[in-house]
Amino acid sequence: MDNFIFGxxxxxxxxIHQMSPQSKLLLCFYFVAIIFLANNVAxxxxxxxxxxxAIILSGISIGFFIRGIRPLIWLxxxxxLLQVFFSSGGKVLWHWGPFSVSDLSLINGGYIFxxxxxxxxxxxxxxxxxxxxxxxxxxxTILRPLKKLHFPVDTLALMxxxxxxxxxxxxxxxxxxxxxxxxxxxxxxxxxxxHRIKVAVPLLIPLFTGAINHAEELSTAMEARGFTDSESRxxxxxxxxxxxxxxxxxxxxxxxxxxxxxxx
Amino acid sequence: xxxxxxxxxxxxxYHEDSPDAHQxxxxxxxxxxxxxxxxxIGHTGSGKSTLIQHINALIKPTSxxxxxxxxxxTHKTTNKNLRPLRQKVGMVFQFPEKQIFEETxxxxxxxGPLNYGATEAEAKQAALNAMDLVGLPxxxxxxxxxxxxxxxxxxVAIAGVLAMNPSILILDEPTAGLDPRGHADxxxxxxxxxxxxxxxxxxxxxxxxxVVQYAEQVxxxxxxxxxxxxxxxxxxxDLKWVRQMQLTLPTSAxxxxxxxxxxxxxxxxxxTLTDLTNAILxxxxxxxx
Amino acid sequence: MTNIVTVSHLSFEYPDEHVVFxxxxxxxxxxxxLxxIGQNGSGKSTLAKLMDGLLEPAGGQIMVSGxxxxxxxxxxxxxxxxxxxxxxxxxxxxxxxEEDVAFGLENRQVSREQMGPIIEDSLKAxxxxxxxxxxxxxxxxxxxxxVAIAGIIAVRPQILILDEATSMLDPRGRKEIISLIQTxxxxxxxxxxxxxxxxxxxxxxxxxxxxNNGQLVLEDTPDKVLNxxxxxxxxxxxxxxxSQLAEQLRKAGVSLPDQYLNDEEVIKWLVxxxxxx
Numbered sequence: 001m002d003n004f005i006f007g008x009x010x011x012x013x014x015x016i017h018q019m020s021p022q023s024k025l026l027l028c029f030y031f032v033a034i035i036f037l038a039n040n041v042a043x044x045x046x047x048x049x050x051x052x053x054a055i056i057l058s059g060i061s062i063g064f065f066i067r068g069i070r071p072l073i074w075l076x077x078x079x080x081l082l083q084v085f086f087s088s089g090g091k092v093l094w095h096w097g098p099f100s101v102s103d104l105s106l107i108n109g110g111y112i113f114x115x116x117x118x119x120x121x122x123x124x125x126x127x128x129x130x131x132x133x134x135x136x137x138x139x140x141t142i143l144r145p146l147k148k149l150h151f152p153v154d155t156l157a158l159m160x161x162x163x164x165x166x167x168x169x170x171x172x173x174x175x176x177x178x179x180x181x182x183x184x185x186x187x188x189x190x191x192x193x194x195h196r197i198k199v200a201v202p203l204l205i206p207l208f209t210g211a212i213n214h215a216e217e218l219s220t221a222m223e224a225r226g227f228t229d230s231e232s233r234x235x236x237x238x239x240x241x242x243x244x245x246x247x248x249x250x251x252x253x254x255x256x257x258x259x260x261x262x263x264x
Numbered sequence: 265x266x267x268x269x270x271x272x273x274x275x276x277x278y279h280e281d282s283p284d285a286h287q288x289x290x291x292x293x294x295x296x297x298x299x300x301x302x303x304x305i306g307h308t309g310s311g312k313s314t315l316i317q318h319i320n321a322l323i324k325p326t327s328x329x330x331x332x333x334x335x336x337x338t339h340k341t342t343n344k345n346l347r348p349l350r351q352k353v354g355m356v357f358q359f360p361e362k363q364i365f366e367e368t369x370x371x372x373x374x375x376g377p378l379n380y381g382a383t384e385a386e387a388k389q390a391a392l393n394a395m396d397l398v399g400l401p402x403x404x405x406x407x408x409x410x411x412x413x414x415x416x417x418x419x420v421a422i423a424g425v426l427a428m429n430p431s432i433l434i435l436d437e438p439t440a441g442l443d444p445r446g447h448a449d450x451x452x453x454x455x456x457x458x459x460x461x462x463x464x465x466x467x468x469x470x471x472x473x474x475v476v477q478y479a480e481q482v483x484x485x486x487x488x489x490x491x492x493x494x495x496x497x498x499x500x501x502d503l504k505w506v507r508q509m510q511l512t513l514p515t516s517a518x519x520x521x522x523x524x525x526x527x528x529x530x531x532x533x534x535x536t537l538t539d540l541t542n543a544i545l546x547x548x549x550x551x552x553x
Numbered sequence: 554m555t556n557i558v559t560v561s562h563l564s565f566e567y568p569d570e571h572v573v574f575x576x577x578x579x580x581x582x583x584x585x586x587l588x589x590i591g592q593n594g595s596g597k598s599t600l601a602k603l604m605d606g607l608l609e610p611a612g613g614q615i616m617v618s619g620x621x622x623x624x625x626x627x628x629x630x631x632x633x634x635x636x637x638x639x640x641x642x643x644x645x646x647x648x649x650x651e652e653d654v655a656f657g658l659e660n661r662q663v664s665r666e667q668m669g670p671i672i673e674d675s676l677k678a679x680x681x682x683x684x685x686x687x688x689x690x691x692x693x694x695x696x697x698x699x700v701a702i703a704g705i706i707a708v709r710p711q712i713l714i715l716d717e718a719t720s721m722l723d724p725r726g727r728k729e730i731i732s733l734i735q736t737x738x739x740x741x742x743x744x745x746x747x748x749x750x751x752x753x754x755x756x757x758x759x760x761x762x763x764x765n766n767g768q769l770v771l772e773d774t775p776d777k778v779l780n781x782x783x784x785x786x787x788x789x790x791x792x793x794x795x796s797q798l799a800e801q802l803r804k805a806g807v808s809l810p811d812q813y814l815n816d817e818e819v820i821k822w823l824v825x826x827x828x829x830x
Contacts, residue, residue, distance in 0.1 A: 133648040165648050168690040173362065179322045180363035183355035184424065185347060185379025202375070205365035209410075217643035224605055224636045225646070225704065226628070226660040234662050236655035236672075237648075308693050414593060441639075441721045443593045443750040445789035470723035512725050515794045519816065526820045528827055537794075541801040548807065548827060 008068075009131050014059040016129045019248060020239040021138030024126055027252055031122045034256050035115050042262040044114050050255050051121045058129050065128075069120055076116040084109040132164040137239060155230040166214060170207070177206045267333025269296040269319055269432065269464070274328035276314055276488075288314040290488045292328070296481075298431075301458050301465045303475040303496075306485035307510055312468045315485065316434050319466070320353035321346050332432070351380045354430030358437045360421035361414070369395075369412070369420050370405035376428040387427070394423035398453055415446035422453070432464040433457060439471065451478065472514040476500075476535040484509065496535055503533075516540040557583040557712060557744050558604060563613035565603060573599050574767045576613070581712075586738060586745040588758035588775075592789035596767040597748045598639075601716045604746075605634050618711060632661075635705030637718040641697035642689065650676065650692070650700050651685040657708040675707040676700075678740070679733060695726030702733065706741055713738075715747040719754060731757060752779070752791045756815065763788060780813030795819045 011017075016024075031047075038044050055065055083105065090104025127135070140157035147153050178188060181202045188199055276289040289311050296302050304312050317323040318330045321337045330337040335349045357363070366372035373391035374384075382390060395402060398419040404412070409420055422438070435454065439447040455478055457463045469475060475482055476496045484492040484499060486509060492499060500506060500517055513521065514535050520543070524530055529547060534540035558581035566572040573596045581587050589597045602608045604615055606622045615622040618633045638644045647653030654672045663671070676682040679699040689697060698718055705713060715734070719727040731754055738745050747754055755761050761778040763771040765788055771778060779785070782792045782800070792800075795816045799809050809822055 131648070161648060162646065165646070165689070168688075169642055172690075176357055177363055179317065180355070180357045180360065182322060183320055183350055183353075183357075184363075184376035184428065185350060187343070187347075190343070202363075202365045206362050209365075210362055214643050217638065217640055218646065220602070220607055221636075221638055221644035222646055222656075224607060224631065224634075224638075225644075225657045226631050226708065227656075228628070228660070232662065233659040234664060234668075236659060236665060236668050237652055238665065443720075443789055444752075444791040445592060470725070472724070510725075519794060519798065522816065523820050523823060526824050528820070528824050537797055537801065540798060541805065544798075544802060544823060545805050545807070548823075 008127065010060060010128050011131075012059050012129065014057060014129065015244050016054060016058040016125065018242055019129075019244045020241055021130050021134040022141040022239065023138075023241065023245040023249065024130055025135065025138040025142060027248060028122055028126050030252060030256070032119055034259050035118050037256075038259050038263055039111070040262070040264045043259045044111075044118075046255060046258050046262065047118055048114075050251070051118060051125070054125050055121070058125055060125075060128055065121075065124070069124055072120055073117070076113060076120075079116070080109045080113045083112055132167070133161050134239065136160040136164055137237060141239070152231065154233065158230045162218070166211075169214070170211060173210050174203070174207055177203055177210075268298055268331075269466075270294070270331045271315075271318070272329050272331075274318065274325045274330060276318070276323060277326045278314075280326065288488050289318075289325075292490060294483065294490060294493070296464065296466065299458075299462050299464055301478060301480045302467070302483060303479035303481075304466065304468045304483045304485060305470070305472070305475060305499075305511065306491075310485040311488040312485050313436060314488075316355075316436065316466060316468060319432070319434060320350045320355055322355075347380060351428050352431050354425040354428060354433045356422055356425050356433065356435040356438055358440055359418075360425070360438070361409075361417035363424070364409045364417060364421055367408055368406050369400070369409055372409060372420060373424045373427050376424055380428060390427040390429065391423070394427040397426055397457075398423045399449065415442055415449070418442065418446070418450065419453075422450070426457075430463065432466070434466045434468075436468045437470065438467070439469075439474075454478065470512075472500075472512050473516075476514045476516075484511070497533075500533060500535060554582040554584065556580040557618055558746075559616045560600075560604070561614050561616075563603065563615065564611045565599065565608065566611055572767070574610075577767065577769060578613075579762065579769055579772070581744060581746060582760075583711075584742070584744055585760055586747070586758045588747045588749060588755035588761045589764060590749055590752075590755050590761060590778075590788075590790060591764035592750055595764040595788075597764050598716050600764070601636065601714050601746070601748050604714065605636055606630055632708070633710055634712045634714060635702075635708065635710040636714045636716055637698060637701050637705065639717040639720055641694045641701070641721065644701050645689045645697055648688060649685070650681060650687050650689075653689070653700055654704045654707050657704050661708060671707050672703075675703040678706055678737065679703045693726065694722050695729055698722065698726070698730055699733065702730075702737070706737060709741070710743075712744045712746065715745070715749070715754075717748055717750070719749065719751060727751065727754070750790060752785070752793050755779075756793055776813040776815075 035047060038047060055062060084101055085099045087105040087108060090102035092100050092102045094101045136157055139160070140153055143151070143153045182188065186199050186202060188203070271292045271294040274289055274292040275287065277285055278288045279285045292315065304315065306312050314323060318325060318337065319332060321341055324337055324339050324341050326339055332349060332353060364372050366375060370388065370391050373394055374387040377387035377390045392402065392405070395405065400416065400419050400423060409417055412420065425433070438454065439450050442450065451474055454465060454467065458465045467474070467479065479496060482494065482496055482499045483490055491509065500513060506513060512518070516534050516536055516539060520530050520534050520540055530543050532543055534543045560577060560579045563574050563577040565574045589600065591597045599608065603610055604617065604622065606627045617630045620626045620629050622630050645653050646656045651672050654675055655668055658668050658671060673682065676685055679702050681696065681699050681703060684692065684696065692700070713734070719730050722730065734745060735757065737743065747758065749755055756775050756779060758775055761773060761775055762769055763778065763784070771784065779793050779796060782796060785792050795814055799814050799819055803809055807826065809819070814822065
């Protein structure tokens with residue numbers, strides 16, 4: 001659990017940390033789009049170089065990064081194996097019952113593996129260098145145009161930001177409740193599926209009760225502090241477009257063009 | 265029986281192999297004898313919680329070993345076969361009412377004994393005894409815990425730990441957030457468990473008045489290390505050190521300091537109201553006599 | 554002195570028909586520090602929420618700075634009152650210290666340019682400026698309460714209600730918050746209503762009201778209320794340390810005056826007695 005870094009944030013002052021969240025988010029989407037454009041070794045190599053450069057610039061040690069995404073690699077390998085065994089077409093190399101492996105499915109499997117890996121890497125760079133709240137703000141900025149359609153962008157952003165603010169609190173509570181129940185003889189994380197479901201009850205009920213309490217008291221406190229509705233408020237926290245954003249966009253666009261040129 | 269608790273060269277590193285790793289415990293050596301009453305003090309983040317969670321192997325040392333009676337816990341200890349240890353070491357966490365999850369009081373208190381293999385009838389008997397101990401009338405047994413007051417819920421939670429019949433009881437600020445009456449009730453219960461039932465008590469607290477009133481020995485922690493260990497008298501003897509560690513003095517000692525500053529001589533450092541009264545009377549008597 | 558809050562013939566019950574108040578009337582004077590004490594369940598927190606319009610009374614009326622506390626005046630009433638609640642975690646809305654202080658300002662649509670200096674001043678006033686970029690998970694309970702107070706003085710209310718604001722803090726944290734409020738009360742010209750079961754917090758008030766079962770049992774100056782150990786004990790409250798000591802000394806024959814004495818007064822008397830020889 002401790003090594004699992006997907007979704008975690010590591011504070012820092014690297015050039016990647018300083019970019020505005022909205023542009024990091026959009027670059028992420030853009031990157032994922034180019035991943036699907038890539039279709040040969042050369043184009044994937046270009047993307048791999050870009051992502052490795054991003055990791056180095058973020059100041060996060062490569063070893064830590066790899067250790068952190070390792071648990072997810074098993075998930076990808078599983079998906080890839082499904083793809084390899086169950087896809088059809090190409091020259092069949094091996095088969096047994098409903099399983100068959102062809103040259104084409106192997107190549108496709110390899111590409112899927114690389115795609116998955118690249119997507120996980122870019123999103124991990126995003127979350128490691130961007131505070132969860134900044135991501136929420138990024139989403140809000142990106143969705144702003146929808147306000148004209150009376151879409152409650154600000155309400156959504158405030159909800160998201162409060163939810164994120166309570167993640168550490170609830171995590172702490174979860175650990176304490178688990179420890180308390182362990183001390184009362186509960187054995188989490190082992191035994192049959194039925195046992196595991198059964199032991200989730202003494203964890204989940206207190207956790208939900210706690211969360212509801214937080215929510216109730218928090219809404220009272222917010223009301224007392226003059227909160228009425230979230231669409232008519234000013235905003236203190238703003239992220240401005242940085243020089244690093246402009247540079248990053250130029251690089252990403254260049255990479256997009258290169259990928260387009262080297263693909264089959 | 266429980267036997268003694270012993271920490272030998274215990275180190276604990278939190279988030280090992282991650283950029284935000286930090287050492288939460290540094291070279292802890294500590295022996296707590298059977299039946300003793302120990303208070304652990306130190307400001308937030310000093311390592312108190314990490315220390316106590318080693319005693320029932322919720323946390324395993326990164327190096328060194330912890331022994332509880334015959335039970336030895338090292339970094340190699342797995343989560344298997346921990347039950348006998350955890351049954352023997354009762355743990356009351358801060359705001360323990362948060363662990364309550366069953367729909368009735370009695371069921372929640374029976375939860376621990378049932379997990380440790382008691383029969384339904386045994387667990388019920390243990391739960392009723394525990395309710396008795398903490399002073400919850402039996403008519404509460406079929407009530408929903410959410411209908412109880414904060415102080416009563418806390419007692420249900422503590423009963424849930426006592427029902428397992430532990431020989432060591434660890435309490436992390438058991439009176440936090442209670443009103444004065446609730447506070448007094450819980451501390452009286454802890455004292456009774458120690459005095460009458462011989463349970464080894466380890467109390468984590470910020471309340472220095474409770475420390476001097478109940479504890480036989482005090483362990484002071486700071487930055488993951490034990491900085492001082494001794495009787496309450498030893499701990500509060502060196503005023504400069506107490507201030508430097510940002511500890512508060514017991515109310516009587518603080519009052520005595522003010523009294524001295526105002527020019528009333530007091531040769532000793534009284535830690536309780538009785539000590540202070542006697543010290544004042546002695547001084548007045550000596551002057552009058 | 555004029556009354557800044559008047560509660561007249563207030564009645565209130567919770568949805569489970571548990572009656573909290575039945576015809577309660579009281580006044581809070583402008584500029585005073587009023588402590589409302591009583592054990593858990595006495596109704597003191599409910600009263601605070603009624604004053605701020607967070608709960609709706611079943612009958613009677615509450616006026617705050619001349620405004621009735623009702624649907625129509627809710628915004629105006631809440632501009633007058635700042636509330637600090639018991640659980641430090643459950644009132645911290647912002648992701649960081651400065652953003653939490655900004656919350657009330659954002660609600661009142663203060664412009665971004667104006668917010669900066671207000672936030673800085675407010676954090677300075679509670680001694681938390683160095684922590685402005687910290688996240689709540691890395692703050693102690695006492696520090697979170699300071700931030701809550703900063704968020705309140707940022708919007709400049711007239712009345713500060715402490716709803717058991719110190720009950721989850723350690724003794725040091727309690728002392729620090731109380732002395733902070735004493736300073737701020739002066740600086741900001743506040744009326745303070747502290748809802749508490751901590752006798753030391755009540756002792757610094759100008760006036761104490763004792764609630765029991767939704768009834769106003771006693772309303773007097775601290776030296777009168779605190780000189781009634783029987784009453785305090787019956788209500789599940791502590792007797793101030795100085796009173797306990799004075800009581801012990803009197804029993805042993807020391808001639809201390811038979812009235813409430815605070816710490817300084819007991820010390821003064823003892824020094825005087827000792828030097829008489």
